[in-house]
Amino acid sequence: MLEITNLHAKVEDNEILRGIDLKVNAGEVHAIMGPNGSGKSTLAGVLAGRPIYEVTAGGVTYDGKDLLGLSPEDRAREGLFLAFQYPVEIPGVSNMYFLRSALNTVRRHRGLDELDAMDFLRMVRGKMKLLGMDESLMNRSVNEGFSGGEKKRNEIFQMAVLEPRLAILDETDSGLDIDALKVVAEGVNALRAPQRAIIVVTHYQRLLNYIVPDFVHVLYNGRIMKSGDRQLALELEQKGYGWLGIPNGTLSPAAVAGGESVLAR
Amino acid sequence: MSGATTTLSAGMLDQADAYLAGFEAVEKRWAGAPGWLRELRRGAMARFTELGFPTGKLEEWKFTSVAPIARTRFRLAEPDSGTAFQHRLEACATAGAIPAGAPRIVFLNGRYSQAQSNLGGLPQGVRVGSLAEFLKNGRAEEHLARYAAWREEAFVALNTALAEDGAFIEISRGTVLREPIYVVFCSTPSGEPAMSHPRNLILAGEASQAAIVEVYAGDAGGNYFTNAVTELAAGETAVIEHYKLQQESPEAFHVATLQVRQQRSSNFAAHYVSLGGALVRNNVNAVLDGDGAQCTLNGLYLAGGRQHVDNHTVLDHAKPHCGSREYYKGILDGRSTAVFNGGIVVRKDAQKTDAIQSNKNLLLSRDAVINTKPQLQIWADDVRCTHGATIGQLDSEALFYLRSRGIGHDEARHLLTFAFANDVLGRMKLEELRAHLERQMFARLSKSSDK
Numbered sequence: 001m002l003e004i005t006n007l008h009a010k011v012e013d014n015e016i017l018r019g020i021d022l023k024v025n026a027g028e029v030h031a032i033m034g035p036n037g038s039g040k041s042t043l044a045g046v047l048a049g050r051p052i053y054e055v056t057a058g059g060v061t062y063d064g065k066d067l068l069g070l071s072p073e074d075r076a077r078e079g080l081f082l083a084f085q086y087p088v089e090i091p092g093v094s095n096m097y098f099l100r101s102a103l104n105t106v107r108r109h110r111g112l113d114e115l116d117a118m119d120f121l122r123m124v125r126g127k128m129k130l131l132g133m134d135e136s137l138m139n140r141s142v143n144e145g146f147s148g149g150e151k152k153r154n155e156i157f158q159m160a161v162l163e164p165r166l167a168i169l170d171e172t173d174s175g176l177d178i179d180a181l182k183v184v185a186e187g188v189n190a191l192r193a194p195q196r197a198i199i200v201v202t203h204y205q206r207l208l209n210y211i212v213p214d215f216v217h218v219l220y221n222g223r224i225m226k227s228g229d230r231q232l233a234l235e236l237e238q239k240g241y242g243w244l245g246i247p248n249g250t251l252s253p254a255a256v257a258g259g260e261s262v263l264a265r
Numbered sequence: 266m267s268g269a270t271t272t273l274s275a276g277m278l279d280q281a282d283a284y285l286a287g288f289e290a291v292e293k294r295w296a297g298a299p300g301w302l303r304e305l306r307r308g309a310m311a312r313f314t315e316l317g318f319p320t321g322k323l324e325e326w327k328f329t330s331v332a333p334i335a336r337t338r339f340r341l342a343e344p345d346s347g348t349a350f351q352h353r354l355e356a357c358a359t360a361g362a363i364p365a366g367a368p369r370i371v372f373l374n375g376r377y378s379q380a381q382s383n384l385g386g387l388p389q390g391v392r393v394g395s396l397a398e399f400l401k402n403g404r405a406e407e408h409l410a411r412y413a414a415w416r417e418e419a420f421v422a423l424n425t426a427l428a429e430d431g432a433f434i435e436i437s438r439g440t441v442l443r444e445p446i447y448v449v450f451c452s453t454p455s456g457e458p459a460m461s462h463p464r465n466l467i468l469a470g471e472a473s474q475a476a477i478v479e480v481y482a483g484d485a486g487g488n489y490f491t492n493a494v495t496e497l498a499a500g501e502t503a504v505i506e507h508y509k510l511q512q513e514s515p516e517a518f519h520v521a522t523l524q525v526r527q528q529r530s531s532n533f534a535a536h537y538v539s540l541g542g543a544l545v546r547n548n549v550n551a552v553l554d555g556d557g558a559q560c561t562l563n564g565l566y567l568a569g570g571r572q573h574v575d576n577h578t579v580l581d582h583a584k585p586h587c588g589s590r591e592y593y594k595g596i597l598d599g600r601s602t603a604v605f606n607g608g609i610v611v612r613k614d615a616q617k618t619d620a621i622q623s624n625k626n627l628l629l630s631r632d633a634v635i636n637t638k639p640q641l642q643i644w645a646d647d648v649r650c651t652h653g654a655t656i657g658q659l660d661s662e663a664l665f666y667l668r669s670r671g672i673g674h675d676e677a678r679h680l681l682t683f684a685f686a687n688d689v690l691g692r693m694k695l696e697e698l699r700a701h702l703e704r705q706m707f708a709r710l711s712k713s714s715d716k
Contacts, residue, residue: 048669051661076671088666092684101680102670109671141684158670 001026001197002047002067002166006058008222009046016042018222019058024166027194031208031233032201034219035241040201041085043219044170047199048082049075062166076102077109081164083155085171090142095154098142099124099161106162127160131187149180156187167191168199173207185210205237220246281314284423287341287460291427301406309415309425316419328604328636329546329575334518339460339490341427342374342452362480362510364697368393369447370432375461377430381449390440391475392433396464399433408466412496413524418548420520424494428464431493434477438470438500445476445508445695452517454487463493467507471500471528476695478508481521483541487514493521499531501555506534508698512705513541515570522548529555529584536693538702539566539574540709550579553587553615564593565689565702567709568601568633579608580622582615582648591622594689596682597633608640611648618648626656627685629678679710 002024009017016039024030034040046053047060049072060067067075090098096117104114115123121138128135131153143151152172159167169188173181188198188211200211208216208230216232217224218241226232226244236243288310295303318335319326363369370393371381377395384393399405415425432448450463467477481491491513499505513519519542527533539545551560566574580589595603605624626635639652659681667677683706693699 050665071674072665072668073671073673073677076669082669084666084669088660088663090663090666090681090684092687093680098667098670098672098680101676102667102672105671105673162670 001063003061004058005060007043007046007055007060008057009042009053009055011042011052011054015056016053016222017046020219020222020224022217022224024197024199026165026197028215029192029198029200029211029213031211031213031216032199032219033203033205033216033233033236035246036203038219039222040203040219041170044082044085044168044199044201047075047168048072048080073105076162076164077106079165081159081162081167083152083159083167083169083172085174087143087146087151087155089144089146091144093142094139095142096120096138099138099158102158103161124157124161127157130160130190131157132183133157148175149177152176152184153180153187156184160187160191163191165195166197166199168201170201171203172200173202173204181207182210205233208233218244218246220244283338283340284313284427285310288426290341291429294429298400299406302400302409305410306426309410309422310427312416313419313422313426316422319419325577325606328602329544329573331520331544331546333544334490334520337458337488337490337518339458342376342459342461342489343455362482362512362698362701363447363449367447368444369449370394371449371451372430372432372463373451374453374459375430375450375463387446388440388442390437390473391442391446392435392437393446394433395430396428396433396466397430399466405433405466408468408496408498409464410496412498412526412552413494413522414550418522420492420546421494421522424462424464424492424522428462428494431464431466431495433465434467434475436469436473436475436503439472440470440475441473442475445478445506445698447478447480449480449482450491450493452481452483452487452489452491452514454484454489454514458488458490460490460492463491465493465495467495467497467505469497469499469503469505469531472502473500474504476506476508478510478695478698480510480512481519481541482512483514483517485514486516488516489514490518491520493519495521495523497523497525497533499525499527499533501529501531503528503531503533505531506536506694508536508693508695509538509547510698510702511537511539511541511545511547513545515541515543515572517542518544520546523550525549525551525560527551527553527555527558527560530557531555532559534561534563534692537562537564537576539564539568539576540705542572542574544573546575546577548577548579550581551589552581552583553589554583556584556586558584558587560587560589561692562589562591562593563689563692565686566593566595566603567597567706568595568603569598569709570601571599572601573603574601575604575606577604577606577608579610580620582609582611582618582620582645584612585614585616585618587615588619589621591620592689592692593624594686595624595626595635596629596686597626597635598629600630600632602634603636605635605637605654606640607638607652609642609650609652611641611643611645611650613644615645616647618645618650620648620650622650622652624654625685626654627682628656628658629682675711679707682710683707
């Protein structure tokens with residue numbers, strides 16, 4: 001489904017991705033782990049088409065198409081979804097209007113009828129319940145005044161509504177308490193399906209207790225330095241990143257060069 | 266007019282005889298008017314001649330040049346035969362600015378049109394009619410030109426000298442109007458540049474309640490000049506909403522002053538939307554002249570191309586325990602320019618004043634310019650006055666967020682632009698008008714993204 005070959009990307013003059021190779025098949029769940037500044041969020045951003053990144057070498061195909069040649073909206077219409085590490089607040093646009101517009105755009109693209117407000121509500125009700133979201137959130141502005149946990153749940157809720165074929169979760173676990181983490185994981189697991197692939201980007205192993213990955217990759221300094229199965233994540237948890245020769249608690253050269261501060265915006 | 270001629274620009278002097286000729290024609294038409302009115306006109310004309318058109322040397326006109334008005338030779342607009350006008354009015358009505366069947370008083374090129382007005386079903390306690398008629402009845406002396414500062418403001422002086430008609434609205438004590446009254450000014454283009462000077466007088470009695478909507482509209486291609494003045498007196502505990510929708514022709518000049526006087530515990534709200542015109546200046550002045558009066562000024566201006574829109578407001582807190590809320594937002598595209606100048610005066614005795622002012626601007630292009638300035642004069646010591654101004658572009662992160670969900674680039678831009686204006690529209694209680702404005706905005710936005 002997704003094939004990344006020798007991907008290089010930079011922000012301004014800082015090269016952050018330095019040759020990523022990764023293959024993701026339908027039905028698989030991949031975890032991408034790594035310390036701060038390793039390039040995890042950059043990889044997620046490049047796949048979703050965040051304009052700030054410039055791809056300098058390599059390529060990505062998605063269902064055989066050149067993913068990098070598509071606009072962010074076309075990637076979404078083709079079934080790619082990025083759950084943001086920092087979901088954006090949009091005052092003045094209701095969650096309901098936003099999500100219905102998004103869903104109808106995607107549905108049009110898939111040759112399906114658009115949903116009116118009533119049908120839409122009927123459709124999303126069950127998904128809100130799954131994620132423990134109050135219906136009143138639908139009439140509030142997108143993410144405005146939401147707690148950190150509500151924002152993350154809203155991301156997964158959007159994912160559940162849009163039913164992507166490739167979902168990328170960028171540090172969806174960060175800032176969540178254990179109860180919220182379980183709710184979010186449950187939402188993700190409900191979407192696991194043979195035709196769907198999921199990439200989970202995370203710093204910590206903890207999330208992987210709830211979303212059990214098929215493959216784990218450790219990213220450091222813009223490259224995948226080790227790949228394995230779930231065992232790899234557990235080992236990392238026990239031994240720390242130092243076990244792989246990654247200095248624990250220190251930032252990688254890419255982050256020092258300014259990568260992480262750009263990501264954090 | 267010695268001495269004062271120093272403020273006249275060369276352009277003004279060239280055209281002075283056009284205004285004098287207009288004034289003479291007005292005097293002739295109103296030869297039988299009461300003495301006080303003829304005196305008022307003469308005084309105002311003399312004052313205008315002394316003041317001349319304002320120049321950039323005046324602080325209040327620093328960023329707005331009225332040279333294009335000063336150098337054009339305008340003739341007083343002629344009454345139209347009515348066909349073009351009919352078309353324009355229908356266009357307004359179809360676009361939803363004026364709901365079918367709504368009470369309305371209509372003026373064509375500044376003159377009352379009985380045929381186009383609809384004043385049949387007004388409830389008891391409300392009088393709506395042509396100011397010209399009311400002036401002839403004589404009782405106007407107590408109110409006309411008692412509020413607007415014609416001695417200080419050149420455009421108000423010019424209007425006071427040349428105004429022949431406009432809406433007169435009187436809502437008697439305790440009367441509650443359920444339906445808004447529309448006051449519509451349509452301008453139709455003619456061969457040469459025309460000017461009109463609409464003058465409205467709105468008297469809201471004690472404990473009355475009403476909404477009044479002024480609409481200014483004109484056909485494209487119309488090189489004309491509207492110079493309007495509205496005086497509004499709100500009695501004790503009156504609750505009055507005043508809407509103004511400025512949709513003049515893209516070539517038009519529009520200068521307007523709203524002068525409000527509020528008495529004790531009255532509640533006044535002005536909702537001002539400026540869409541059209543080449544050169545626009547809106548003055549909104551409210552004097553909170555009774556304890557506990559509340560005033561809201563809610564404004565939205567959209568400009569593109571080479572439009573220039575200037576909003577000057579003054580909230581004059583003259584008595585204690587009054588509150589004012591001012592929210593103005595601007596969306597500027599192309600090479601448009603805009604000015605916001607928000608004056609708040611708190612007089613010595615106006616203790617416990619609570620004033621909040623905010624002006625936010627969204628620049629959609631690199632070439633658009635906004636000059637925004639709060640102007641606070643506070644003479645009392647126990648008050649709360651806050652102000653804030655922002656200027657920004659569309660948030661690129663929000664744009665990416667919308668696009669990452671499948672919403673197209675242009676649609677995402679429209680959505681964010683619309684969202685920016687949403688709270689201003691949200692404060693308007695008239696749903697039909699709000700819906701009309703939403704349609705107008707979407708039309709404007711999609712037009713600008715086609716370029």
